[in-house]
Amino acid sequence: MKIKQKITLAAIIIALTPILISTALTNYIATNESSIALRELSQERLISLRNVKKNQIRDYFATIKNQLTNLANSSLITEALGDLNTAAQNYADDIGEYNKASLHQHVKTYYDVTFSHVTSL
DSSP, X not given: OOHHHHHHHHHHHHHHHHHXXXXXXXXXXXXXXXXXXXXXXXXXXHHHHHHHHHHHHHHHHHHHHHHHHHHHHOHHHHHHHHHHHHHHHHHHHHHTTXXXXXXXXXXXXXXXXXXXXXXXX
16 A cells, blocks of 8 residues: 555544544433433423322312212201111011011022122132
8 A cells, every 4th residue: 555545544534533433422412311301301291290190189089078068068968867767767667567588588599699600609
């Protein structure tokens, strides 16, 4: 190889070396920074989603609490509970009119047929 070719080759190598190094370094930095940015963005989105769900759950329980409070204060519920108490006291008298053994057999048959697959497991 002639000296002119060697000098040209050396000049090309010397000129390309910093370009290749800076390209590799820029690529590494860009990849690293984009990875960090994506991780932070993912965390921010997850935190935001967590906060939204937390507020939805709080609102749900507040709604349920308000509904229960309204039901507890309702005169219809008070009347219904009074009627239920009376009905429970009269149940023993009402059931005496029927054959208890027959009712018991009907209930037993119903459960035996309906849930027979459970007992066979």
